[in-house]
Amino acid sequence: MAGKKEVDQFSGVETTGHEWDGIKELNNPLPRWWLWTMYATIIWSFGYWVVMPAWPLISDYTRGVIGYSQRAELADTMAKVGQDRAARAGSLVDASLEDIEKDPDMQGFAMAAGQAAFGDNCAPCHGSGAQGGKGYPNLSDDDWLWGGSLEDIHTTILFGIRGDHSDTRYSQMPAFLKDEILTAEQVDEVVEYVLSISGQDHDQAKTANGAQIFAENCTVCHAEDGKGDRVQGAPNLTDAVWLYGGDRASIRQTVAESRFGIMPAWTARLDPVTIKSLAVYVHSLGGGE
Amino acid sequence: MAGEGVKAAASVNRHDVEAVNAASRRSLYKKREKIHPKRMEGTFRRIKWAAMAIFLGIYYLTPWIRWDRGPDAPHQAVLLDFPARRFYFFFIEIWPQEVYYITGLLILAAVGLFLATSIAGRLWCGYACPQTVWTDLFIAVERFFEGDRNERIRLDQAPWSLSKISRKTAKHLTWIVIAMATGGAWVFYFADAPTLAHQLLTFDAPAIAYTTIATMTATTYLLGGHAREQVCTYMCPWPRIQGAMLDEESLAVSYRYDRGEPRGPHKKGEPWEGRGDCIDCRQCVVVCPMGIDIRDGLQLECIQCALCIDACDDIMTKIGRPKRLIAYDTDSNIQARMKGEKPRYRLVRPRTVIYTAILVVVSLIMVIGLMTRSVIDLNVIRDRNPLYVMLSDGSIRNGYTLKIINKLHEPARFAISVEGLPQASARLLGFDDMSEPVEVAPDALRSVRLFVTAPRAALTEKSIPIVIRVRDLDSGTEVVNDTTFKAPIDE
Numbered sequence: 001m002a003g004k005k006e007v008d009q010f011s012g013v014e015t016t017g018h019e020w021d022g023i024k025e026l027n028n029p030l031p032r033w034w035l036w037t038m039y040a041t042i043i044w045s046f047g048y049w050v051v052m053p054a055w056p057l058i059s060d061y062t063r064g065v066i067g068y069s070q071r072a073e074l075a076d077t078m079a080k081v082g083q084d085r086a087a088r089a090g091s092l093v094d095a096s097l098e099d100i101e102k103d104p105d106m107q108g109f110a111m112a113a114g115q116a117a118f119g120d121n122c123a124p125c126h127g128s129g130a131q132g133g134k135g136y137p138n139l140s141d142d143d144w145l146w147g148g149s150l151e152d153i154h155t156t157i158l159f160g161i162r163g164d165h166s167d168t169r170y171s172q173m174p175a176f177l178k179d180e181i182l183t184a185e186q187v188d189e190v191v192e193y194v195l196s197i198s199g200q201d202h203d204q205a206k207t208a209n210g211a212q213i214f215a216e217n218c219t220v221c222h223a224e225d226g227k228g229d230r231v232q233g234a235p236n237l238t239d240a241v242w243l244y245g246g247d248r249a250s251i252r253q254t255v256a257e258s259r260f261g262i263m264p265a266w267t268a269r270l271d272p273v274t275i276k277s278l279a280v281y282v283h284s285l286g287g288g289e
Numbered sequence: 290m291a292g293e294g295v296k297a298a299a300s301v302n303r304h305d306v307e308a309v310n311a312a313s314r315r316s317l318y319k320k321r322e323k324i325h326p327k328r329m330e331g332t333f334r335r336i337k338w339a340a341m342a343i344f345l346g347i348y349y350l351t352p353w354i355r356w357d358r359g360p361d362a363p364h365q366a367v368l369l370d371f372p373a374r375r376f377y378f379f380f381i382e383i384w385p386q387e388v389y390y391i392t393g394l395l396i397l398a399a400v401g402l403f404l405a406t407s408i409a410g411r412l413w414c415g416y417a418c419p420q421t422v423w424t425d426l427f428i429a430v431e432r433f434f435e436g437d438r439n440e441r442i443r444l445d446q447a448p449w450s451l452s453k454i455s456r457k458t459a460k461h462l463t464w465i466v467i468a469m470a471t472g473g474a475w476v477f478y479f480a481d482a483p484t485l486a487h488q489l490l491t492f493d494a495p496a497i498a499y500t501t502i503a504t505m506t507a508t509t510y511l512l513g514g515h516a517r518e519q520v521c522t523y524m525c526p527w528p529r530i531q532g533a534m535l536d537e538e539s540l541a542v543s544y545r546y547d548r549g550e551p552r553g554p555h556k557k558g559e560p561w562e563g564r565g566d567c568i569d570c571r572q573c574v575v576v577c578p579m580g581i582d583i584r585d586g587l588q589l590e591c592i593q594c595a596l597c598i599d600a601c602d603d604i605m606t607k608i609g610r611p612k613r614l615i616a617y618d619t620d621s622n623i624q625a626r627m628k629g630e631k632p633r634y635r636l637v638r639p640r641t642v643i644y645t646a647i648l649v650v651v652s653l654i655m656v657i658g659l660m661t662r663s664v665i666d667l668n669v670i671r672d673r674n675p676l677y678v679m680l681s682d683g684s685i686r687n688g689y690t691l692k693i694i695n696k697l698h699e700p701a702r703f704a705i706s707v708e709g710l711p712q713a714s715a716r717l718l719g720f721d722d723m724s725e726p727v728e729v730a731p732d733a734l735r736s737v738r739l740f741v742t743a744p745r746a747a748l749t750e751k752s753i754p755i756v757i758r759v760r761d762l763d764s765g766t767e768v769v770n771d772t773t774f775k776a777p778i779d780e
Contacts, residue, residue, distance in 0.1 A: 127675075284738065
């Protein structure tokens, strides 16, 4: 075959010499636009090697004359975002919580920052919608153990509850049955009394004794009317919101064994502006006072 | 094209030339043969000049039309403001969520194109398509510097000389200037034209403006100056689609072969009996910017610019035969005349009726939509997490985020009310009470949080429909949004 060109008699085009079942392949030229495009891309690639990062080396790569790097570009962008954020956060450093909430600019920033920080730090216990759960307070209702004003919320976030910080909010309810302060029967009676003051079905026969026991043991923290005391984080026992459940069995367990919910102090973990933002965000969830 | 002879027969220039793009001569692997369209005067050439002036005028001047929209809005009649996410079109102002107006406009454009095509063929390709308009302009420039067809062919074949170099250079420079002006005008649609013009001249404009101008300059120069008819023949999908739009009743630039055939050279004084009117002078071929022979019938390459009608009319006048041997005609009329029947134009056909009906319906929907377009808008997003919150007194609270849009160019004050749950009370976060108006800045959106609280006893269903009403205190315009109030009830 070498040197001998076969020309197809119908098209007048040279064949490649390849033949399949009697069908011969014509050696038509590539379309010119296609060829020129290919040459252009080849020329382009040489320029690209020089200008842009292109070739891998053993422990590095060719950087290209303009030194372009997507990582550096990302770092630049993030640095710019950081600067912008820092500039806007700066206005929150000295502002009071009330001022932040009133100023649309600062409030917008605090809400965005607060929402993000809440999702990262608070949602594992309080839920992504701040709806809480058993043992973890719902932050969007109007029932607050330690107070629901901006300042109260801010203090709680800063120092935590029953945590390690020296300024932490602290209180402890005795385990009345476990510590043998009350007998099992007395616990039952005081539970019936608590059910009665929260407007639930109760055993009328036991509430009189229960009231007596309540007055002697519980009013120091929960107050005479059972509405609690925020200074000590003692919950209101007459309302519809229960942190550990409001049914007979749950209340009995609380009285008998006590509860000891802990929230960490965030002052060492988050910066002051983030904590302020969190306070503004939580305050806006619907229960803020 | 080499070796083309020009023979003088009577007063008629006869061109011994083949159409370079005729289907029979076209091969996939062949190098493109340059087309040198001859200059021609006549009715359709005048229409094309006028169309070119109008379309180029619209394109170049539109961004400079001013439109007073008040202090805080751009004063440009037509502006696509991407950073601010607004489209301005004279009295119409479109927000991103109203992009359906643009969809409607595209539907109108498409159906309009279908209708025009079914009535009179490729009107768009022949007169209005930017590729046609700019190519026409570039050919005119070429003609100005290099002369008409024969001169250009001679120049292309001539060896390089100072005169050839200077004429070619002048042509290309002019093309590039036109191309730059084309790209330059494009960017004015996306920013305030006078400001951007000043920035462009002082080299202060954003890089994207220069990049866009450079890209548009390159494409205009390449497509208008070099690619020309190849764009229509190889790149554009429309010639393929138009086959579905045309039928035998559509007007198209046609060679009336019933009258023209049998064709052949004709000497002055010879009788016309027993032969066709076509004297095979090929004027129609040499004027064709697409390089085809219209006498081969309706072809994909033909953009129906009608310049061959002018060319043929000129010849028919000279040889004393009736004009319009090439004319806008329908295939069925040619067939009818051959059978000796009377030709007739059927404008009313199912497809024209259907396209017109769609056009009217879509236009009506657009007009009604624009006339009833609200200048305030309300979106209500119900809290889903949590669905509801039980408060200490046992009542249930639902939260909503209201997004109130004020499309006016002045601040607006709104009163918000909740209907559907008489026992419920409502509260806006950050407001003292519901009677305090919610102020929304001009041309802006404001989010407010709404809490609706209902006593447990009032809730009888898991989901209770409620209505949130926003009323503009100044104009009294109201917008309502239906939503629901969720209660902790198992059904």
